[in-house]
Amino acid sequence: MRAALLHECGSPPAVGERPLPTPADDEILVRVTAASITPLDLLCATGTSYFGAPVTPYVPGVQGVGVREDGVAVWFPTTAGMRPGDGSLAEYAAVRAADTVEVPPDADHALVAALGLSAVAAHMALTWRGGLQPGEQALVLGAGGVVGQAAVQLALLAGARRVIGAARSAAGRARALDAGAAAVCDLSGDPAALAARFREAAEGPVDLVLDPLFGVPAAAALRTLRPGGRLVNLGSSAGETAPLDSATLRSGSLQILGYTNNSLTAEQRSASLRLTAGHAAAGRLTVAYEKVALHDVGGAWSRRDSRMVVTP
Numbered sequence: 001m002r003a004a005l006l007h008e009c010g011s012p013p014a015v016g017e018r019p020l021p022t023p024a025d026d027e028i029l030v031r032v033t034a035a036s037i038t039p040l041d042l043l044c045a046t047g048t049s050y051f052g053a054p055v056t057p058y059v060p061g062v063q064g065v066g067v068r069e070d071g072v073a074v075w076f077p078t079t080a081g082m083r084p085g086d087g088s089l090a091e092y093a094a095v096r097a098a099d100t101v102e103v104p105p106d107a108d109h110a111l112v113a114a115l116g117l118s119a120v121a122a123h124m125a126l127t128w129r130g131g132l133q134p135g136e137q138a139l140v141l142g143a144g145g146v147v148g149q150a151a152v153q154l155a156l157l158a159g160a161r162r163v164i165g166a167a168r169s170a171a172g173r174a175r176a177l178d179a180g181a182a183a184v185c186d187l188s189g190d191p192a193a194l195a196a197r198f199r200e201a202a203e204g205p206v207d208l209v210l211d212p213l214f215g216v217p218a219a220a221a222l223r224t225l226r227p228g229g230r231l232v233n234l235g236s237s238a239g240e241t242a243p244l245d246s247a248t249l250r251s252g253s254l255q256i257l258g259y260t261n262n263s264l265t266a267e268q269r270s271a272s273l274r275l276t277a278g279h280a281a282a283g284r285l286t287v288a289y290e291k292v293a294l295h296d297v298g299g300a301w302s303r304r305d306s307r308m309v310v311t312p
């Protein structure tokens with residue numbers, strides 16, 4: 001079969017031939033229809049992730065959508081780049097049957113692949129971890145990314161009364177508005193200046209911040225929270241550390257919560273995937289993505305302007 005092959009950590013994969021995978025006893029063979037290139041794929045392929053350097057060559061791709069032998073479409077995860085074994089960026093993948101999730105028959109496979117675990121992270125960070133309540137106001141940082149775009153829409157679907165989106169780029173802010181943000185902010189300035197802009201964009205106090213960025217944006221967002229408000233951090237695109245001030249934290253009895261998809265049970269992950277894929281199939285949830293052919297995987301590998309979805 002044809003597959004994206006990563007021969008050397010730090011370099012993009014190239015298309016090559018790979019033997020058809022032989023499923024183990026608990027696995028099934030899936031014909032891949034769509035697989036996204038995610039930040040986790042890029043991180044693992046650098047060889048510097050906390051999973052250690054992967055054995056090369058390997059087929060990257062930590063998730064995908066494909067068709068089982070009985071014709072049913074499923075979403076599936078893989079551990080490519082984190083553990084030995086091949087991933088989703090190939091014509092076929094051997095995947096653990098118990099980890100697969102059937103997707104609605106009318107779902108767009110490329111869209112479900114683009115959303116995947118990014119939408120699960122947005123959904124579970126908002127609801128399970130962040131405790132979003134109907135009527136609350138949410139501030140979504142990095143709202144132009146896949147997590148951010150999904151979070152804006154999923155917060156509204158969960159009953160948020162208002163969502164503010166913040167993104168550093170004009171394109172990101174435009175995507176946040178498309179997703180349904182009532183107002184958008186850029187991310188320039190120090191925490192005090194940025195917090196003032198967030199407060200201006202907000203109608204009253206913010207109840208919940210969804211934060212894939214950390215750094216200055218997180219420090220500023222904390223200053224906009226109502227007493228007892230929550231910030232859920234799930235990434236560090238703007239900084240591994242943040243200039244938090246004690247007075248803000250303690251005066252508001254604020255809660256800073258960490259989130260990772262890795263702490264979900266398989267049931268939680270499947271339920272969230274079913275819900276988000278269902279919203280996507282019904283036209284309630286979408287993100288910006290671009291389809292690319294398998295032979296273009298090398299060129300698409302590091303593109304950051306949109307989520308790349310490989311369609312083998």
Ligand SMILES: NC(=O)c1ccc[n+]([C@@H]2O[C@H](COP(=O)([O-])OP(=O)(O)OC[C@H]3O[C@@H](n4cnc5c(N)ncnc54)[C@H](OP(=O)(O)O)[C@@H]3O)[C@@H](O)[C@H]2O)c1
Pocket residue numbers: 039040117118121142143144145146147148167168169170171172173187212213234235236237238239259260261262304307
């Ligand atoms: N904890 C988990 O389980 C989990 C799950 C999924 C994702 N994540 C993490 O969440 C983050 C977002 O994921 P994603 O899928 O949404 O990625 P993505 O689609 O690539 O989006 C990343 C966004 O981050 C913004 N960004 C990058 N560097 C920035 C900086 N220095 N300052 C401000 N904004 C910056 C970009 O904004 P512009 O578009 O405006 O340039 C972009 O929209 C990643 O760090 C990812 O690893 C965590």
